[in-house]
Amino acid sequence: MTEQKEKKLEDIKKEAEQKKCTVQKALYFIEEFLAGPMCGKCFPCSCGSYEARIRLKRLVGGSAANDDIVSIRRIASNMIEASMCKKGKDTAKFILDHIDSKEFSEHVSGICSSSECMEHIKYIIVPEKCTMCGICLEVCKDDAIIGEKKKTYLSGYHPFEIAQKRCTKCGDCIKVCPTEAIILVDAKVKEAVGV
Secondary structure (H helix, E strand, O other), X not given: OHHHHHHHHHHHHHHHHOOOOHHHHHHHXXXXXXXXXXXXXXXXXXXXXXXXHHHHHHHHHOOOOHHHHHHHHHHHHHHHHHOOOHHHHHHHHHHHHHHOOHHHHHHHOOOOOXXXXXXXXXXXXXXXXXXXXXXXXXXXXXXXXXXXXXXXXXXXXXXXXXXXXXXXXXXXXXXXXXXXXXXXXXXXXXOOOOO
């Protein structure tokens, strides 16, 4: 039974490493650890893992502060020292191996350079590239694209744009845009300049 859980922890690590974003890697590892191999017998591991997950979710969700990174580091350090089993120590080591990456501090600033954290990105339409063909409008199931399809010999159209509050960031519009006018940018960016 123990071998099976150890193997499971290795599987979790391999799956977590497939994520591009280091914060997503750490969050995935913690969530899977809590769902499976964690036994919950020692306080530093069980409580630390739950608290680390809360703070990692804040980083992914765009509501984190620098204190969250400091707390995650403290939690992981305590888990390495005080966890009674190798599983808890390995989980803490995985977090500490990734926490010093610049991506953790970027997430506090609202940037996910891997574009994996949906709260940190937004889709925009670059007006200079948009031909107003309307393909994106037709494929958007959330009615997040505003504008009219261009008709021959008529003028006065407003360029297409994406209503950010409606957009679920599914990516369907990017896939169908023939001119690559729809791009991903950091959510903090007001508009794409010089794109």
